[in-house]
Amino acid sequence: MSLEAEIAKLRTHLGNLAGLRRVYDDPPESMSEFPCGIAFALRGNYEFNAAGGRSLHTLIAEIHLARQVLPQAVDAAKVWPDLLYQELKGADDMHVVWPFSYQAAALQYGANASEVHYGIRFEVQVKVNET
Numbered sequence: 001m002s003l004e005a006e007i008a009k010l011r012t013h014l015g016n017l018a019g020l021r022r023v024y025d026d027p028p029e030s031m032s033e034f035p036c037g038i039a040f041a042l043r044g045n046y047e048f049n050a051a052g053g054r055s056l057h058t059l060i061a062e063i064h065l066a067r068q069v070l071p072q073a074v075d076a077a078k079v080w081p082d083l084l085y086q087e088l089k090g091a092d093d094m095h096v097v098w099p100f101s102y103q104a105a106a107l108q109y110g111a112n113a114s115e116v117h118y119g120i121r122f123e124v125q126v127k128v129n130e131t
Contacts, residue, residue, distance in 0.1 A: 053130035073118035
């Protein structure tokens, strides 16, 4: 499996979360539908030996909420870690390396980080065995 395929799987799982208005296929220039999700690669490594290969990828999933009313955005963000945990623990299409971490924060986005949304940023590590 490729890195691209793993990102697509994570996007699919984000799309399964009730309440998201949109999950972007690729990070957009600007966001206008909230709450929304994006997924992309952060870092990874590849191994190869006589038995085959394996790769470990750390993927980022972010859920962005509108920040016009900060207390409401902070309150709305509380549900997403539990929802993604429930979704990924049942995932049989990807090998999640547990635990995964999350951080609630102001997420800067767009050209020159011109947009600031409140949201949750997840770091999900996945393992892919090559044969």
